[in-house]
Amino acid sequence: MAPEPVEAEPVEDAASTDGMAEADRPIEASAQDQGAGSSESADPVEYEPSADADIATAPPVSRETEPEYGGTPLADQIADETRRRIALETAVLPLPVQTRVFTISNQKGGVGKTTTAVNLAAALARSGAHVLVVDLDPQGNASTALGVDHRSDQQSVYEVLVADLELAAVVRPSTEHERLDCVPATIHLAGAEIELVSLVAREQRLRRAIDKHLASMDRPYDYVFIDCPPSLGLLTINAFVAAREVLIPIQCEYYALEGLSQLLSNIELIEKHLNSELRLSTILLTMYDSRTNLAQQVAQEVRDHFPAQTLETIIPRSVRVSEAPSYGQSVISYDYSSSGSLSYREAAAEIAQRAAAAAQKEGN
Numbered sequence: 510m511a512p513e514p515v516e517a518e519p520v521e522d523a524a525s526t527d528g529m530a531e532a533d534r535p536i537e538a539s540a541q542d543q544g545a546g547s548s549e550s551a552d553p554v555e556y557e558p559s560a561d562a563d564i565a566t567a568p569p570v571s572r573e574t575e576p577e578y579g580g581t582p583l584a585d586q587i588a589d590e591t592r593r594r595i596a597l598e599t600a601v602l603p604l605p606v607q608t609r610v611f612t613i614s615n616q617k618g619g620v621g622k623t624t625t626a627v628n629l630a631a632a633l634a635r636s637g638a639h640v641l642v643v644d645l646d647p648q649g650n651a652s653t654a655l656g657v658d659h660r661s662d663q664q665s666v667y668e669v670l671v672a673d674l675e676l677a678a679v680v681r682p683s684t685e686h687e688r689l690d691c692v693p694a695t696i697h698l699a700g701a702e703i704e705l706v707s708l709v710a711r712e713q714r715l716r717r718a719i720d721k722h723l724a725s726m727d728r729p730y731d732y733v734f735i736d737c738p739p740s741l742g743l744l745t746i747n748a749f750v751a752a753r754e755v756l757i758p759i760q761c762e763y764y765a766l767e768g769l770s771q772l773l774s775n776i777e778l779i780e781k782h783l784n785s786e787l788r789l790s791t792i793l794l795t796m797y798d799s800r801t802n803l804a805q806q807v808a809q810e811v812r813d814h815f816p817a818q819t820l821e822t823i824i825p826r827s828v829r830v831s832e833a834p835s836y837g838q839s840v841i842s843y844d845y846s847s848s849g850s851l852s853y854r855e856a857a858a859e860i861a862q863r864a865a866a867a868a869q870k871e872g873n
């Protein structure tokens with residue numbers, strides 16, 4: 510399953526094949542048209558100058574009214590977002606039959622793991638699912654974003670891992686949504702990598718705690734998201750053992766794919782030795798900037814390698830997404846109608862609908 514290490518091409522190789530100058534490109538079209546459920550209705554109208562196009566003889570039509578553009582990029586974007594919003598309002602997100610436990614993992618820092626965990630969890634909770642986020646990063650960013658106290662005097666996932674505290678004792682309601690809970694991480698977790706080494710069943714500790722908690726619940730969670738630290742140490746191994754599915758966020762930047770083959774071979778090792786149920790189910794492209802050739806190239810390369818796992822939805826780079834955590838909110842409650850909120854809701858819908866479709870196929 511591990512592919513050849515894949516590297517993004519340098520940007521200058523990204524020849525613009527359509528012959529358009531960068532400034533002439535309808536810049537938002539490609540990112541927006543990736544949106545789940547909207548692509549059929551929002552086919553981009555590509556501007557393709559004919560080979561012998563001659564500006565001097567072109568009819569004097571202003572660019573704004575050029576029918577082949579379908580309007581200005583901004584107008585296109587607004588129209589497209591409106592279509593996607595309407596599609597989402599009517600979308601049904603089927604609940605899974607069994608709890609889906611995801612680990613959100615990538616040993617690179619700053620690729621959008623925490624942002625993805627928090628916003629997918631918020632989107633799914635709003636759509637009717639009962640969701641738990643387990644913060645497994647000593648930084649405690651997911652706890653902060655969900656409005657859960659993670660100061661060092663609080664009990665957290667640290668005590669669960671090293672002192673056998675029950676998970677139920679540290680589950681906290683989030684301020685985000687009534688159906689969304691969080692197990693916070695405190696800074697003590699930074700020492701857990703070393704403390705775990707000498708403990709019995711050191712790789713299974715999170716799995717046991719989560720399974721026991723789920724078994725004790727009248728209505729178990731529909732989704733559990735484990736937000737991993739940016740490393741491949743024992744904390745991340747605990748997350749891989751506890752989960753059934755791996756979700757890898759990939760930032761659409763240079764170097765994004767470096768290290769991916771190591772992550773994949775680790776997943777394979779875990780699957781072989783510690784958790785035979787584990788599979789890489791989902792890849793989410795994040796922080797996409799449609800104006801750069803590089804982002805488009807990285808996205809294409811990921812799709813080429815992982816056609817089945819990569820979601821159609823791409824998360825755009827958006828200021829609203831990065832502002833939301835400082836208000837202790839997901840982008841969905843911080844700015845419901847922003848493009849970041851829309852994209853995370855679409856990603857959540859895709860995750861729910863893909864699994865339901867796969868289950869139905871298996872049943873037939």
Ligand SMILES: Nc1ncnc2c1ncn2[C@@H]1O[C@H](COP(=O)(O)OP(=O)(O)O)[C@@H](O)[C@H]1O
Nearest residue numbers: 618619620621622623624796825826827830831
């Ligand atoms: N789509 C996005 N647009 C803009 N900023 C983003 C986006 N996703 C994440 N960020 C910001 O990038 C930084 C790293 O994201 P984060 O989710 O914390 O990554 P990780 O958990 O992988 O370290 C954070 O400051 C976050 O707010």
Ligand SMILES: [Mg+2]
Nearest residue numbers: 622623646650
């Ligand atoms: Mg993080």
